[in-house]
Amino acid sequence: MQKYFLVISFVVLLSAGVAYADNTIMITKSFYMDKVIFDGKWSFLTEWKKSSQDTLSYDDGTEIELRTAHQNNFIYVFVDVVSQTEFNKHGDNAIVCFDIKDAKPLTSNNDDYCFLVSLDSKTPFVLQGGSKLGFNGGFKKIENPEGFIGIASLSDENDRYSKIPHPGYEFRIPTDLVGRSDIYGFYLGVYDAQRTDAVI
Secondary structure, X not given: OEEXXXXXXXEEEOOOOOOOOOOEEEEEEOOOHHHOOOOOOOOOOOOOOOOEEEEEEOOOOOEEEEEEEEEOOEEEEEEEOOOXXXXXXXXXXXXXXXXXXXXXXXXXXXXXXXXXXXXOOOOOEEEEEOOOXXXXXXXXXXXXXXXXXXXXXXXXXXXXXXXXXXXXXXXEEEHHHHOOOOEEEEEEEEEEOOXXXXXX
């Protein structure tokens, strides 16, 4: 079982000002995200082009292209797992979490939210922190908020990074739930069910 995690501060660029800090990614305000076709992949060559790009590389050769953007009442996230060429439908998954106040608590708070979808699934779910049950990491499943989308599938010839099929995960996350902020704590986890050699 192989897991890849990225814990970063999430900086939203809502103006011309730019913030610089270690372990940050930038998210641009975009006017093109309403053109995204939610199918878990690049649907056309320019679909996610007007979004921020961060390349996440690991020592074992794993590469993930993370695209992020903000438009109107939604944050858009695309996780393109370029190097994963073996996959397990419904077994592989990706999760993105927001620490609303970037408080970095030791245990989850009720203003922490996670969004998860499995490969080849159109049924995502949302977790909220603050649960008193320890066995579930302090998170409980809640009803999906209006407007939330999470979907995953395999890439095709339109992918900008590789023509070899690999998993992709698309999310549209309502700011009505996670709030509007210049800085979020952000967590990304990708689970590859085919890998059994290590856990990162």
